[in-house]
Amino acid sequence: MSDDGELIPPGGPGGPARWTSSAKVGVGTARTAASRLWFTLSHGILNEIYYPRVDTACTRDFGFLVTGPDGYFAEEKRDADHEVGVLEHGVPAYHLLNTARDGRWRIQKQILTDPRREVLIQKVTFEALIGDISDYRLFALLAPHLINAGADNTGWVGDYKGTSMLFASGRRGQSLALACSVPWKARSVGYVGTSDGWQQLSRHGELEERYRRAESGNVALSAEIDLAACNGEMLVALGFGARPEEAGFRAVCSLQEGFEELRRTYVQGWRNWQSTLMPLDHPQGRSNINAYRASTIVLATHQPYSMPGAIIASLSIPWGFNKGDEDLGGYHLVWPRDLVENAGGLLAAGAYDEAKSVLGYLRAIQEADGHWSQNVWLDGVPYWGGVQMDECAFPILLADMIRRSGHFAHGELDSYMDMITRAARFIVLNGPVTGQDRWEEDAGYSPFTLAAEISALLAAADMMDLAGRKGDARYLREKADAWNDSIEHWTFATGTDLADRLGVEGYYVRIAPPETADAASPLDGFVPVKNRPPADTDRPAAQLISPDALALVRFGLRAPDDPRILDTIKAIDAILKVELPQGPVWYRYNGDGYGEHEDGSPFDGTGIGRAWPLLTGERAHYEIAAGNLVRAGQLLVTLEDSAGPGGLLPEQVWDQDDIPERELYKGRPSGSAMPLVWAHAEHIKLMRSLHDGKVFDTPPQTVQRYLVDKVTSPRRLWHFNQKLRSLPAGLALRIELPAPAVIHWSLDGWTTSQDTPTQPTSFGLHIVDLPTTLRHHGRHLRFTFFWPEADKWEGEDYSVVVDGDGTLFHAAADEPEVSRRVAEPARSDVEGGQA
Structure with missing residues (x-):
């Protein structure tokens, strides 16, 4: 006790610090x-x-x-x-x-x-x-x-x-x-x-x-x-x-x-x-809440007036009552992907100035090499250390959306061209494999990331055309075309047990990950999609299904009635759809571990993934693309009825019987983040899409190029982080290298050979196209490099089989002898390749 009678409160420093419920109203x-x-x-x-x-x-x-x-x-x-x-x-x-x-x-x-x-x-x-x-x-x-x-x-x-x-x-x-x-x-x-x-x-x-x-x-x-x-x-x-x-x-x-x-x-x-926003209001639902205005409030509240453009993911900490000071980030961080999705919601609502401020913020926090960090504090300081390729593509798409909507002042686009160029360069050098998928989890070939990357390259090409950079635009389109033609080779699984059970020919997988990685060639050494063994799960990768595949339609790369899309939807609905009191809601993917445990206890690094209302909005956008506006309108109601008492949309909703003591009720918000700002952006975009009768944010470049003009690529790509194993006869093999080189190559086992120098691009790669014809079917295209700047040979020969297939994936059980040999480097001392 002090002289004035003051007492020191007992029990210091107090119990463990915890946050509180994430179920905001x-x-x-x-x-x-x-x-x-x-x-x-x-x-x-x-x-x-x-x-x-x-x-x-x-x-x-x-x-x-x-x-x-x-x-x-x-x-x-x-x-x-x-x-x-x-x-x-x-x-x-x-x-x-x-x-x-x-x-x-x-x-x-x-x-x-x-x-x-x-x-x-x-x-x-x-x-x-x-x-x-x-x-x-x-x-x-x-x-x-x-x-x-x-x-x-x-x-x-x-x-x-x-x-x-x-x-x-x-x-x-x-x-x-x-x-x-x-x-x-x-x-x-x-x-x-x-x-x-x-x-x-x-x-x-x-x-x-x-x-x-x-x-x-x-x-x-x-x-x-x-x-x-x-x-x-x-x-x-x-x-x-x-x-x-x-x-x-x-x-x-x-x-x-x-x-x-x-x-x-x-x-x-x-x-x-x-009063400045589009009047997208519709009659209030069961909660007597104006759902549209509730979503606009969420987007505007999460973008600070004092730091324009920085929209955090959520003013909440998922399962916060179970988390303490060690979880510094919560969801009050900026994810570039979420940020662009949210900017799209602002554009859909007519908040053009706020959307442009997002683009300005992204320009300010872009890293020197052109990428954006996985997530950041408001001042751009990274929190997690990952890099995700879709997050590098999305800012390009946002710039193009603003350009196409006519909201750049005269010459204003020029001030963003350095940002766009650096981002495109990063995608060119590091794509198409994502660092992690959009859920911050596995690496590999992801339909969602591929759709974002390809769309971004085409959008960047259009803007480079406007800047007079015709050659750069042409290269980006060629890159996009080659990747687009390879999507099925990378991510479409056929002949699996799951496909047989579902009665479909095949489906797009959630992600096709590398089997092994090494520092020099992180993507070399894939095994077949349909035969890849499980990693830390009892499910092979080819059995993992996700609604992410619908991004191929949302981004305009595949038609909504494409048989492969329709088969994938059958798989998605058979495995991931759950009927809740408000209607159908979908899971992220089978085997998801992000959610409450079976007994309702909070996620603690493990758990069971629950249903995401956001994915109901994404499915509604697919229905709009397919011309099913009535169905999309029904899913809009389901999305809105997934909200909490204050009209805020949660990250996940509870999908099992009620557990009142844990405040978990079937179809109602779980302990995950609420509000999820991205879900509110999707809600606004859905309302705008229904108002317009078409998907609001589908890039027109992909639709015109791949669905209308049906452009295909005359080439496939080889580079050190994507060592192609086989090539359809008649296509060219484009070799892309990080420095100038002379390609020493042969199509007849080194009986004859040619030397072809690479040509530089503006994106840090040096390229050359090696042609093949139909008569080369079954041969090996063998090559190595001489590096003039270092005055030395590569020291290794490489080989690609010209087989009319072009896939990275081969069935291990019945792989022909020639394919097994292709996986080995050509031996220069026997076949004469290495000088």
């Missing part, structure tokens, strides 16, 4: 750059509040406790039924109504942020439904987690120029201050799980006011509101700042300005923005 922020504050809601209370950036959470949750005579104790988030609504459609200012399940009291809240300051303001009304208001006591309970950390926070009781407050600061900087429009009757700080206000009140019914400071731990701030002094109506302000004094100053200013003025300014800012 509302997200909000002001439409101004002056208010760098974002908030989330669930279970009738505030959850994570983000400051000063949308990727830095500063609280766990903030709610109220109620006590009364005879030891009565209740917590609004656990002991009340919750209702949520917006003060106005299209405006993320919320009305929460929490009614005690025992019928004794009700708390109403209106929640928004100060448009001019970093302050979260709540207008709170407490009502006694049984007895009188004097029978109850109301307490605020706040858990600071400043700058993504629940540990090492310090809380204390203090004041700002005579206004009583509670403060907290974190070890990573920044502070908060909690103030009220009426005096606090009592204040206390303590350590979570031992001496916090919840523990004090549930055990003793009183706050220990001598607990005035809790140092360096998982702390909570608690204070009693004087209900008699305000007749149950009050304003509660939570201010943030770089220093405690700044946070206190802002809280006082907001309280003095008053709720109605703050509300007027806040609402008007959102009204003004919503």
